[in-house]
Amino acid sequence: MRNLVILGGGTAGTMMSAKMRRALDPKEWSITIVDQDNEHIYQPGLLFIPFGIYRAKDVVKPRSRYVPSGVDLVLSEIDVIDHEANEVRLADGSTLPYDFLVIATGSRIVPAEVEGLTGPGWHENIFDFYTLEGAQGLFRALERFEEGRLVLNVAEMPIKCPVAPLEFMFLADWYFHQKGVRDKVELVYATPLDGAFTKPRASSLLGGLLEKKGVKVETLFNVSSVDGEARTISSWDERVLSYDLLVTIPTHMGSEAVERSGLGDDLAFVPTNKHTLQADAAENIFVIGDATNLPSSKAGSVAHFQGEVLEKNLLRAIEGRELLPDFDGHANCFIESGFDKAVLIDFNYDTEPLPGRFPLPGVGPMSLLQESEANHWGKMAFRWIYWNQLLAGKELPLVDSKMSLLGKWS
Amino acid sequence: MTTELLAGLNIELDAEGFLVNADQWTPEIAEEIARRSGIEPLTDRHWTVIDFCRKDAADQGTPPTIRRITKNTDVSTKEIYQLFPKGPGILASRIAGLTKPKGCI
Structure with missing residues (x-):
């Protein structure tokens, strides 16, 4: 055996x-x-x-x-x-x-990598949402939050699901609108990247969406420490942001x-x-x-x-045979953008996310690199696919492991 | 992609200012790229970082992360941000004639 x-x-x-x-x-x-x-x-x-x-x-x-x-x-x-x-x-x-x-x-996330992050305020007005308890704590904190400044900080790349912090901001904008307090809440996105996302083309689309939703973006913000007493977060180049609620994407290891x-x-x-x-x-x-x-x-x-x-x-x-060099870095991400819409991006090591229709070239029903309701319903349906198809190692309908350029344009 | 006269040589740079042909790199070109990025002159402390980046990239095939630089040299994170303000990983790589660090996904 x-x-x-x-x-x-x-x-x-x-x-x-x-x-x-x-x-x-x-x-x-x-x-x-x-x-x-x-x-x-x-x-x-x-x-x-x-x-x-x-x-x-x-x-x-x-x-x-x-x-x-x-x-x-x-x-x-x-x-x-x-x-x-x-x-x-x-x-x-x-x-x-x-x-x-x-x-x-x-x-896994390692919050202790950032000085002060797990000090005063941790899981009181500082939360992650990459753990169940962090996400649940944040639910209660958002329920209480009526006004003030919410800062989201990405500590360091790489992180799991690099679009999730953006989605959080889009949903926060929607959430506070629903609650009727959006005009009393300031949303700040502090990222170590030089734009909203890592891939330039998607970055400009997503950066545009942040701007449209009134989210302030602080780029090249490399966090050095958090002061939970003063409620401030500092960068290595000595910029200081104050917060009432801090949402952190800690260092991943x-x-x-x-x-x-x-x-x-x-x-x-x-x-x-x-x-x-x-x-x-x-x-x-x-x-x-x-x-x-x-x-x-x-x-x-x-x-x-x-x-x-x-x-x-x-x-x-x-079997002692030669390995296939077949993985091309293919990724496919739904980006929930709030108000029942989402953006879908499809890319690999060498090709940027491009606009087009997905998964059926020319037909869709989903649209690449733009907001649509069909994308949102695709994202919500994915939970069923995850538990029932993906974990069972089944192939997903119409989506090949290698990225396809069919039905996309540049 | 553009061709620019750097330290008396015609050097090809990509859209983000990284050397297209790593073999063209010289210490003089490093000084010139640094000057254009607002760093002048390059001190011994800058060179500690640049030399490590070049050596490590040759060993590993990819430019080092900031974490890796500070772990393997006597330069602290605080200092590296003073030496190469804003984005030290990107800036040090560019001056060292390497590619854009892939740490960002």
Whole structure:
């Protein structure tokens, strides 16, 4: 019996366990998936919790429900990956030997990386929305918020879902309008980037939307510290912004187990071949999703597109065949823009988001790089697709892992 | 893409002012790009950062992040923002003749 071990039961890991269980003969291969707890969070849904659109029950389900039969789910923290001995040691003292290993341990926020962020005011008038408790705390804080200055700060790139902070601002504009207090609330977006987003073309569209909605943008703002008593946030070049409510997207890092194993870069992301998804450290280790150090977005859609390449390459590696350099950095993101509209962008390592119709070239029904209601309904429908199709490792209708230029124009 | 006369040589720059051909880089060109970005003159402390960026990019195939620079040199985050104001990662890379850092996704 040979062993495939998958570390992480989130989007990427769960999906890979389903794909590989179908692809590998159960008489020859055992598949084990490890996670520290049994709560699978639909992370794109966290954005909607602060605004009361979703509640916890809409985004949390037991991991065990989505891990297919024939795959062993082990609930334990990971102590260390010993890539020379080909084994994973768990915090409960047990050891999992592997023939092939998939690292899908994701990324986590580390608020303590910014001086003062977790000091006075943390989870009182300073919140993240990348954790369930942060998002729920922010829901209550927004309910109380009638007037003042809301500052959203992105601490450092890369972050999960690089469009989520923008979506937060668009939804905040909508939320305060609904509440009838928009004229008493100042919205400030403080980003380390030189514009609203990383890709120039989308950045100008999204920057225009921020402006239209009256959100003030503070660019190249690299946060140095937060003073929770004075309610100010400072940058390394000594700009100071005051806030009444601070929404932070803290520094993201890979898993502590990766760090302990010496397999991570400065932020504990695993150096990975950007086209084959093989770890630089060992031929029998592959990496998928947010855990990689790749210059692709940290997003579920990216994990999905990587999954199709990874399945093929794992099978090739098992058979001793050459790997396919097929991952092109494809990402596909819905950007909720408020008032029941959304923008859809589709891009890869080399091609900027372009306008067009999606997924059927020329037809749609969704529109790329512009706001539409169809895009919004696409985003809301995605939650069902996520739980029922994506985690089960099924192909999404009409969307290929490689980005297509059909139906797009420049 | 434009061609500009830098330190007496015709140098191709991309739309964001990064060298198109890394082989054309010289310390004099670095001084010139720095001057155009409002940094003059380049001190030993600037060169500590620039030299590390060039060495690390040659080893790693990609320009280092600010976090990586401060971890591997004696330059603190505070100081690097004083040396290369606003966006030190981008600015140091441009002066060092490297590509735009990919840390931004």
